[in-house]
Each structure stands twice: as C-alpha cells, then as structure tokens.
Amino acid sequence: MATIINADTSDGLKLTSDTSGQIDFQSAGSTKATIDTSGNLKFNSGFGSVGTAYGVRAWVNIDGVGTVGINASGNVSSITDVGTGAYRVNFTNAMPDTNFVISVTTRVHSYDRTQITARTTTSCDLGGFALGGSGADYDPVNVIVVR
Amino acid sequence: MRIIYETSDGGVAVIVPTPEYLLTHTMEELAAKDVPTGVNYEIVEDSVVPSDRAFRGAWTWA
Numbered sequence: 001m002a003t004i005i006n007a008d009t010s011d012g013l014k015l016t017s018d019t020s021g022q023i024d025f026q027s028a029g030s031t032k033a034t035i036d037t038s039g040n041l042k043f044n045s046g047f048g049s050v051g052t053a054y055g056v057r058a059w060v061n062i063d064g065v066g067t068v069g070i071n072a073s074g075n076v077s078s079i080t081d082v083g084t085g086a087y088r089v090n091f092t093n094a095m096p097d098t099n100f101v102i103s104v105t106t107r108v109h110s111y112d113r114t115q116i117t118a119r120t121t122t123s124c125d126l127g128g129f130a131l132g133g134s135g136a137d138y139d140p141v142n143v144i145v146v147r
Numbered sequence: 148m149r150i151i152y153e154t155s156d157g158g159v160a161v162i163v164p165t166p167e168y169l170l171t172h173t174m175e176e177l178a179a180k181d182v183p184t185g186v187n188y189e190i191v192e193d194s195v196v197p198s199d200r201a202f203r204g205a206w207t208w209a
Contacts, residue, residue, distance in 0.1 A: 060165070067198040070165050077168040078181050081161040082154060084203040090181040092168055123181075137200055 002034070054146060057100065058091050062141040064128065071140060085128040085135035086117075089143055094121045100147035102126070106138040114141070149196050150178050151208055152188040159206040161196050 002022035006014040009028045025033040031050055033043040044050045060073040068081045080088035104114040104126050113136070118125040126143065130136040150162035164177050174190050182188045189208075197206070 066200065067193065067196065068161065068163055068200075070163055073165045073167065076165050077172075078150075078162045078164045078177055080181065081163060083158060084200060088160075090162075092165075137203075 004031075056144055057095060057147045058089070058143075058145040060089055060143045062087060062143065063139045064137040064141050065139040068137075082125075083135060085137050086125070087127065087141065088123050088125050089145075090123045091121075091145075095145070095147055097121060097147075100145050103142075103144040103146070104128075105142045107140065108138065113138075148174050149191050149193055150174065150182060150188050151191055151196070152182055152186050153208050157207065158204065159208045 001018045001020045002024040003018055003020070004014075004016040004024045004026055006016070006026040006029060008014045021037040023035045024031045031044075033041070034050055035041055041053050042050045043053055056074070058073075058075040060076045060079060061071040062079055063069040063071050064081075064085065064087070068079070070076075070079060075092045076089055077092045078090045080090065082088060098119050098121055100119070102116050102119070102124055104116060106113055106128050113130070114126060114128050116124060116126045124143075124145070126141075128136050128138045128141055148164065150164075152160050152162075154160050162177070162181055164174065168177060178188050178190065
C-alpha cells in the first residue's frame with residue numbers, strides 16, 4: 001500500500017493516504033512514480049514499468065588545454081591538475097563506497113583515449129593520452145560518476 | 148585562485164576550484180579538504196600558473 005496522489009481523468013486530484021510511508025504518483029489510476037520507504041525514487045519514463053532511477057552523483061566538464069579550467073560541474077569541489085592529461089576529480093559530497101561507475105570521454109573519436117587510474121570515496125584519478133600512450137590534454141574532458 | 152602543492156615525485160599539482168563550491172566555502176576550506184594530508188600548499192592567483200603546458204611535467208614549485 002501507499003499514500004497515493006492520483007491525477008484522475010474524471011475527478012481531477014484524488015488523494016488516498018495510509019501509514020506505509022510510501023508515496024505513489026499516479027495518472028488515471030496508473031502508478032507513474034514512487035518514492036519508497038528507503039528513499040528510492042522510481043519512475044516510468046519510457047522504462048516500460050516503474051523502476052529505480054540511479055542518479056549521476058557527480059559530473060564535470062574539464063577544459064584541459066592552456067590554463068586548465070572547469071566549464072561546468074555538479075557535486076565537484078575541484079579538480080587537481082597533476083600533469084599532462086592527468087587530473088583528480090574531488091567530490092563535494094563523498095560517495096558511499098568505491099563501487100561507483102566512472103565514464104570519461106574526450107572530443108577524440110575512433111580511439112579510447114581516456115583512463116581511470118585510481119578511486120576513493122572522495123575522489124577519482126583519470127587521464128587522457130595520445131595514441132602513442134603519452135599523456136595528452138583535451139578540451140573538453142567529460143566525467144560522469146554514477147552510483 | 149588556485150592551490151598549488153608539490154607532489155610526491157617532485158612535480159606540481161594545481162587545484163582548480165569549481166565556482167559552485169566557492170559559493171559556500173573558502174579557498175582555505177577547499178585546501179583542507181582536497182590537498183593531501185600533511186602536504187604544504189600555497190593559494191595563488193590564476194595568473195601564477197603557466198598557460199603553456201608544453202613542458203607540464205617539468206614544472207616545479209620553489
């Protein structure tokens with residue numbers, strides 16, 4: 001059971017409450033989104049059913065050319081430029097563990113020219129490199145952390 | 148502003164803050180969080196850090 005907020009096509013807003021602690025958001029009596037008692041946000045946004053949404057916990061768009069800068073970011077306190085093509089991304093709020101997934105891309109096509117070298121709950125180290133394997137600076141270096 | 152410190156191999160690390168973090172924190176607070184524990188650091192103007200990265204690996208901090 002759940003407390004239900006339903007946008008009914010005949011009667012408009014319909015509220016049904018209980019003491020389960022879960023909230024369901026419905027359209028015409030069909031559940032489209034849920035916040036369960038563990039705080040998990042679940043929605044059907046083309047999934048085909050209501051499923052848990054796994055959010056991006058941190059992201060940053062690094063300008064690694066010339067004067068290194070940050071084009072935009074979320075949940076990142078800073079980046080540390082530690083060498084040619086080598087960066088540490090420092091999180092504002094730490095991850096719950098080190099099992100998060102990191103995606104790093106650059107503007108270079110056809111070759112995988114990025115690598116992830118280390119991770120902790122508070123940061124991750126990554127790099128861009130040239131085809132020969134040496135470090136290389138790129139703009140942008142896009143980083144997404146999902147957990 | 149930037150934070151610079153010497154890395155364990157004698158190189159130089161440069162910390163670039165995000166604008167969002169500086170909305171609610173100071174550079175000193177950022178240094179306390181993101182500079183490795185026990186490492187000396189210096190807060191400098193952006194212009195102190197070279198924009199020519201051709202010899203990035205040769206940078207030193209005197």
